[in-house]
Structures are given as C-alpha cells and as structure tokens.
Amino acid sequence: METDQLIRTLAADNASRSRPVGSALAVALLVAAPFSIAAFFATLGFRSDIRTAMHNPFFDFKFVVTMSLAVSAIAVGVHLSRPDASPRGWLRLLLIPLVLVLLSAGVEMMLPHSRPWLVRLIGNNSRVCLTAIPALSLPLLVASLIALRHGAPTRPALTGALAGLLSAGLAATLYAAQCNDDSPLFVLTWYSIAAALVAAVGALAGSKLLRY
Amino acid sequence: MRGREDEWTDLMRLANAGDASAYQRLLRAVTPVLRAAARRGLVRAGQPADQAEDIVQDILLAVHLKRHTWDSRAAFAPWLFAIARNKLIDALRRRGRRIFVNIDDFAETIAGEPAAETVPAKDVDVHLGALPPRQRDVLRAIAVDSASIKATAAKLAMSEGAVRVALHRGLATLAARLRKE
Numbered sequence: 001m002e003t004d005q006l007i008r009t010l011a012a013d014n015a016s017r018s019r020p021v022g023s024a025l026a027v028a029l030l031v032a033a034p035f036s037i038a039a040f041f042a043t044l045g046f047r048s049d050i051r052t053a054m055h056n057p058f059f060d061f062k063f064v065v066t067m068s069l070a071v072s073a074i075a076v077g078v079h080l081s082r083p084d085a086s087p088r089g090w091l092r093l094l095l096i097p098l099v100l101v102l103l104s105a106g107v108e109m110m111l112p113h114s115r116p117w118l119v120r121l122i123g124n125n126s127r128v129c130l131t132a133i134p135a136l137s138l139p140l141l142v143a144s145l146i147a148l149r150h151g152a153p154t155r156p157a158l159t160g161a162l163a164g165l166l167s168a169g170l171a172a173t174l175y176a177a178q179c180n181d182d183s184p185l186f187v188l189t190w191y192s193i194a195a196a197l198v199a200a201v202g203a204l205a206g207s208k209l210l211r212y
Numbered sequence: 213m214r215g216r217e218d219e220w221t222d223l224m225r226l227a228n229a230g231d232a233s234a235y236q237r238l239l240r241a242v243t244p245v246l247r248a249a250a251r252r253g254l255v256r257a258g259q260p261a262d263q264a265e266d267i268v269q270d271i272l273l274a275v276h277l278k279r280h281t282w283d284s285r286a287a288f289a290p291w292l293f294a295i296a297r298n299k300l301i302d303a304l305r306r307r308g309r310r311i312f313v314n315i316d317d318f319a320e321t322i323a324g325e326p327a328a329e330t331v332p333a334k335d336v337d338v339h340l341g342a343l344p345p346r347q348r349d350v351l352r353a354i355a356v357d358s359a360s361i362k363a364t365a366a367k368l369a370m371s372e373g374a375v376r377v378a379l380h381r382g383l384a385t386l387a388a389r390l391r392k393e
Binding site: 009010017084151154211212 | 236239240243265272294298332351354355356358
C-alpha cells in the first residue's frame, strides 16, 4: 500500500476517537472494584471492634495513607500514558503517602506506649497483610492494565508499576478496615512491602502489555 | 521550524474538531519528516535505508490510533516525535539491532532534503490480506480503490455505520499485527 493511500484511509477514519485514558481507567476500576470488595467481605470483613477503632486517629489515618497512594498513583499513571510525558516531577507525587506515614509514625513515637516500637512494627497481621493486599489488588490490577492499554506510554514497565501501586493503594484501603494493627510503623513496613510486590507484578506485566 | 510545528498543532486541533481534510493535510505534512528520520535510523543501524516506508506506515498507524493521548493544549510535534521515536526503536530492534535513537533525529530534519528512492512498503499489504474478510474488504475499498465510506457501504451492502466500525477495527488489527511481527 502506498503511504498516501494509508493517509487517505486514516483520514476517512478521523471520526473515530478512543476514550481518554483517564476515563477508561475510571470505568475499569468501577467494574473491577465490586470483585475486590466481594472478595474482602467473603474472606476478611470488617474487624469486630470497628466502631471503637473509628475513634482511634491512627486507625483513621491508615485510610488517608492508602487513599493518598491510590490517588497519586492514578494521577502519575494517567500522566505516563502520554508518549511525551516526562516522569520527572510527577513521580514526586508518590512521596505524599510516604511522607504522611512517616509523619504519623513520628507522632506515634512521641506518645507513651505500653508496647515497645519493634513489637508495634512487627504487629500481629504481617502475613495476612502480605497476602490480602496483593490478592485484593489483582482484579484492580488487571482492570488498570487493560485501561492503560488505551494509552501510549514511553515507559511501559514504569507505567505498569504505577498500575500496581494504584491497585495496591485501593486494596490496602479495604484491608485496613480489617487489620487491627494501627501503628504507622506497621503500615510503613508491611503495607509498603505488599505494595512493592504488586508494583513489581505490574511492572512485569506492563513491560509486555503496555507496548503499543 | 517553529512555524511548521505551530501549523501542525493547528491542523491537529482542526482534525480533533472533526475536520478530516485538515487531518489528511497534517499526515501528509509530517510524512517526509518521519521518512527522513526513519532512513537516518536505518542507516545508523547498518540497515538498508530503502526500507523506511514500512516504518513510516507503522508510525502513521500508531499516531492515528493513539491520537487521543495528545493533549490539545500542548504542541503537537513533541508528541509526534515521541511516538515516532518509540516506533523507530521498535522497528530497528525487530531488525535485530539495539540502537539508541536521538529525538533530535526528528526535530532537525532539513527542509530541502532530497526525496530519496524508497522501496514500496509491504508490511501493511501482507497483514491486510490476513484480516477478517469484512475489515479487509472495507480497507481495500477505501485505501486501494479510493472509495468513499458511502460508496463502500453501497458496494458491500453494509450500513455506513458498519463500514466505519469495520474500517476502525481493521486499522487497529493491522497495527496490532504489525507490532507482533
């Protein structure tokens, strides 16, 4: 085919237009969320003392941290799906959840405690945390990767890692309602490891699936 | 140089507003720039430069299918060159060489560069023949026989809407198969 024939053909298709990546991602997450939520209630459910826990600021702050991870990863992921996007500057958004959790850990350290800090860090639920967050994030990760295929990322692996982080952030928001370890030290350690695991899976999948 | 790129941005904005002829003008305007960069990339990778046309068509398809990722408040050229660079690296890698493509390859194309001889592209034709029959017939009618959407619909006894859908799916399938090649 002559290039000019191809050009005429593309022009004939000018009316077609794909959905912007941001709205494709929003739809995909809305479709996938019920699967993660159903899996959460089927296996874990709210912790039994959730009513009292809600009065503990450290319990509430877990949601601030996990949701800030989800939101910042969504923003960076959508940005990176543009071919001319530079990750510089944008990746700094991901420091927001980290700074928040470090700040709350600092506050907690200054308060008197019955348990030493290492005991709070190790907690009671590290194994559940490392299983539940990756497992609950799976439907969201698959959906995010499908949505981000609408984009044209210059760095497919990095964009895939962001898909992992945003899924982990959302999954951790669910898991936090079950976990009775509220210490920021626990969140800083185990939630981060879980999120890094999902990010690694996302990066691997992204390097294959997000090429265009 | 600045003027040319501003013109591209204007044309792409018109295209997004539904002006197909502005879109066609834009694609025609960028093609020589893409071709020159593809030739240069091939030469630097020690490949025959006359294969540039397949790469140019691959880039044009990607531009078409990913144009919703262009932010219409930004300039068009950096977006175009990012897509082109990505596709060129891909094409050279498939030809067995790892090579670094400099983005300046696209930006610094000299206006009066002579049009070099190029072997006609064949990748698209190879994959066109293997498309599902409907997509293939629609693409052939529009690309090769220069038929309009309306004439194609009449000829193939399809609705115009169905022709549009088959056209778009056909282009997307072509791009996917070129990528897997």
